[in-house]
Amino acid sequence: MKPQELDRFEIRFSGLGGQGIITLGKIMGQGLALGHGYNVTQTQSYGPEARGGSSKCDLVISSGRISYPKAESLDLLVALSQEACNAYYPYLKPGGALVIETELVGQQPTNRFLGLPFTALARDKVGVAQAMNTVVLGALSFLLPFVQQAIMRKTLETVLPAKIRAVNVKAFNLGHRLAKKEWGDDAGEVWRVEEGFGDD
Amino acid sequence: MPRRKKRKEIFALGNEAVVEGALLAGCSFYGGYPITPSSEIMEIMAARLPMTGDGVFMQMEDEIASMGAIVGASLAGRKVMTATSGPGFSLMQENLGYAIMAEAPLVLVNVMRGGPSTGLPTSPAQADVQQARWGTHGDHPIIVLSASDVQECLDMTITAFNMAEKYRTPVILLLDEVTAHTREKIEVPNEGEFEVFSRTVPSMPPEWYKPYEETVRGVPPMPPLGAGYRFHVTGLTHDRNGFPTQRPEEIVELLERIHRKIDQFFYDIQLVDEVQTTDADVVVIAYGSVARSAELAVHQARLNGVRAGLLKLKTLFPYPRRHTEKILGHARTLVVPEMNMGQMSREVKRVNMGRASVRTINRVDGQIVTPSEILKVIMQG
Numbered sequence: 001m002k003p004q005e006l007d008r009f010e011i012r013f014s015g016l017g018g019q020g021i022i023t024l025g026k027i028m029g030q031g032l033a034l035g036h037g038y039n040v041t042q043t044q045s046y047g048p049e050a051r052g053g054s055s056k057c058d059l060v061i062s063s064g065r066i067s068y069p070k071a072e073s074l075d076l077l078v079a080l081s082q083e084a085c086n087a088y089y090p091y092l093k094p095g096g097a098l099v100i101e102t103e104l105v106g107q108q109p110t111n112r113f114l115g116l117p118f119t120a121l122a123r124d125k126v127g128v129a130q131a132m133n134t135v136v137l138g139a140l141s142f143l144l145p146f147v148q149q150a151i152m153r154k155t156l157e158t159v160l161p162a163k164i165r166a167v168n169v170k171a172f173n174l175g176h177r178l179a180k181k182e183w184g185d186d187a188g189e190v191w192r193v194e195e196g197f198g199d200d
Numbered sequence: 201m202p203r204r205k206k207r208k209e210i211f212a213l214g215n216e217a218v219v220e221g222a223l224l225a226g227c228s229f230y231g232g233y234p235i236t237p238s239s240e241i242m243e244i245m246a247a248r249l250p251m252t253g254d255g256v257f258m259q260m261e262d263e264i265a266s267m268g269a270i271v272g273a274s275l276a277g278r279k280v281m282t283a284t285s286g287p288g289f290s291l292m293q294e295n296l297g298y299a300i301m302a303e304a305p306l307v308l309v310n311v312m313r314g315g316p317s318t319g320l321p322t323s324p325a326q327a328d329v330q331q332a333r334w335g336t337h338g339d340h341p342i343i344v345l346s347a348s349d350v351q352e353c354l355d356m357t358i359t360a361f362n363m364a365e366k367y368r369t370p371v372i373l374l375l376d377e378v379t380a381h382t383r384e385k386i387e388v389p390n391e392g393e394f395e396v397f398s399r400t401v402p403s404m405p406p407e408w409y410k411p412y413e414e415t416v417r418g419v420p421p422m423p424p425l426g427a428g429y430r431f432h433v434t435g436l437t438h439d440r441n442g443f444p445t446q447r448p449e450e451i452v453e454l455l456e457r458i459h460r461k462i463d464q465f466f467y468d469i470q471l472v473d474e475v476q477t478t479d480a481d482v483v484v485i486a487y488g489s490v491a492r493s494a495e496l497a498v499h500q501a502r503l504n505g506v507r508a509g510l511l512k513l514k515t516l517f518p519y520p521r522r523h524t525e526k527i528l529g530h531a532r533t534l535v536v537p538e539m540n541m542g543q544m545s546r547e548v549k550r551v552n553m554g555r556a557s558v559r560t561i562n563r564v565d566g567q568i569v570t571p572s573e574i575l576k577v578i579m580q581g
Binding site for chain 2: 029039042043045048066068069072
């Protein structure tokens with residue numbers, strides 16, 4: 001399948017240090033850059049703390065050359081903490097999508113959001129709370145129409161060490177399945193511009 | 201024509217690209233001390249360098265010793281590198297001066313973060329520009345390069361090694377936290393697709409060799425220590441044999457030569473990228489990650505009917521004077537955005553000499569200058 005044309009599609013992952021935000025952005029970026037062939041810049045900012053501080057990771061995805069590497073006006077904001085949601089919601093484009101961790105973001109700034117209890121899912125269904133970021137990756141692979149699930153899963157497998165591969169593939173599939181169930185098939189319709197449907 | 205071999209694509213950090221570039225350029229010794237945001241360079245070097253055969257990686261006790269180690273390894277014939285950030289860069293200044301005096305080729309990468317002192321360890325700045333130029337004591341020449349995206353990190357590291365070897369001098373590569381911590385898809389060039397320069401070694405028999413002899417280029421040949429050539433190294437002002445001297449004519453000869461060997465090759469050393477500058481009324485002069493913001497701002501200004509252009513500095517020192525002067529033939533306004541209080545705009549104003557109006561944009565809050573801030577100033581003309 002020919003990749004969809006994109007002109008500066010901007011995603012911001014935000015939350016707390018230790019949630020795996022930057023790893024999430026890195027794997028997604030690698031999948032889109034090397035697997036899908038887009039130009040991608042992934043930038044990050046984080047506090048000096050090892051965990052507990054704020055953490056943010058921007059992805060800019062484009063079919064053409066990317067000049068400014070950071071996100072300025074977001075097509076997709078993933079907020080995994082209340083603080084992050086409050087801080088970055090104003091940067092969301094009109095028509096952009098907000099994805100939140102429903103247990104950690106209690107006060108939603110709008111009723112238009114897509115949410116799942118990612119941490120609880122990782123802890124209860126996968127058995128490892130740290131796999132939360134991979135559940136998010138799985139859910140986004142469903143949501144974003146230009147992401148092919150198979151390529152993203154393969155990237156995940158290549159990047160991770162063997163020891164934690166199986167757990168994360170499980171978390172990825174879980175995220176993808178639940179997003180499809182909870183958010184519905186047309187959740188990512190806003191961004192779809194070409195007629196090609198389906199990933200496989 | 202032979203078909204070009206496909207290049208390997210990787211999704212890498214700026215810091216990883218620096219390591220790739222260094223290894224391609226033939227770096228075989230790294231001595232350093234980790235510091236955010238440059239630590240990945242050291243981490244990856246520690247993993248990669250010992251796998252290259254004769255590569256040696258050493259973690260030193262601090263940045264003073266790191267410089268000492270790489271100067272020593274350089275004199276022993278190795279291509280050497282270290283990396284640090286602002287606080288460590290200050291500690292390296294003393295031995296940097298020694299390397300300039302001893303004419304030891306080396307590459308020093310400084311990934312700039314907010315300062316002064318410990319400052320903002322995880323935030324970007326461009327606050328060490330003048331420290332890179334004038335940080336070490338004494339009247340000295342220096343080559344300072346910079347990179348604005350991940351591919352350039354790789355390319356400019358190779359360039360830094362080549363210039364260090366060609367001119368027998370320390371070369372400083374200034375990155376900022378944004379460039380160093382951005383991941384992008386880059387192409388790793390295949391062997392033979394890029395130039396690798398190595399220092400000239402003496403061809404005369406050892407008894408004829410004079411370590412600091414005058415040559416046409418001003419760059420004396422340099423044997424590795426232990427190859428049979430007598431070679432005395434000192435930080436004191438020395439004569440052609442490398443021994444201390446206080447004779448005025450010998451002092452002048454030495455100092456003029458170490459300046460001349462860099463100054464006279466300005467056309468080789470001063471590197472810039474120009475974007476739509478030929479007809480521009482407003483030209484943004486930027487470097488590092490801010491040059492990427494500027495590129496977008498210039499593009500947006502053109503869409504709004506303003507003839508804007510970008511002069512991206514890849515060499516910061518010696519300052520690309522002739523490129524700036526060419527632009528001053530038609531530009532009314534120069535805009536200099538920086539993540540400091542105005543360190544490069546001093547150089548621009550010095551060359552400008554009142555011809556165009558110079559507008560500065562300065563940010564010191566640990567954030568990159570955004571395209572919209574630059575666009576606003578461009579639109580004001």
